[in-house]
Amino acid sequence: MKAVQRTFQVDRYMPKTAAQARVVARLDDDGVLRYREDRALWGANNWQFVTVRVPADASKAQVMxxxxxxxxxxxxxxHTGSRLRSITRGRSVTIAWELGKGARPTSAWGANKSVNQMFFARS
Structure with missing residues (x-):
């Protein structure tokens, strides 16, 4: 069985205000995280890069x-691949974004900051 390496930025967003909660709720609407799109949440999040090695045909649950x-x-x-509909301030959500082709933890949006991250799963 062929194995592949996949890298994710896993963000725990903790909106402190109603405006930040609206930003979190909109982040995965299109399934894409663009460079600095989550800037309004800096300071209201924790994040970690995770690189995993999984079978090429691994299910979403296996990768999670x-x-x-x-x-x-x-x-x-x-825990789920479904998109976030809403969130209120004071609550948190964890979202795993898969890095795009050519991106890596030291350059999460690629050399020109033009490689989007893709929604994979959330809490």
Whole structure:
């Protein structure tokens, strides 16, 4: 069975205001995280890069389990591939964004900051 390496930025967003909550709720609407799109949440999030090695035909649940095994408790786990509809201030959500082709943890949006991250799963 062929294995592949996949890298994710796992963000735990903790909106402190109603405006930040609206930003969090909109982040995964299109399934894409663009460079600095979550800037309004800086200081209201914890994040971690996670690189996993999984079978090429791994199910979403299998990949989530491997991601969760590598994330710290301050970031949290992901459990569903469904998109976030809403969130209120004071609540938190963890979202795993898969880095795009050519991106890596030291350059999460690529050399020109033009490689989007893709929604994978959330808590």
């Amino acid at each position: 389990a491997v991601i969760n095994a590598k994330t710290s408790s301050r970031v949290g786990d992901v």
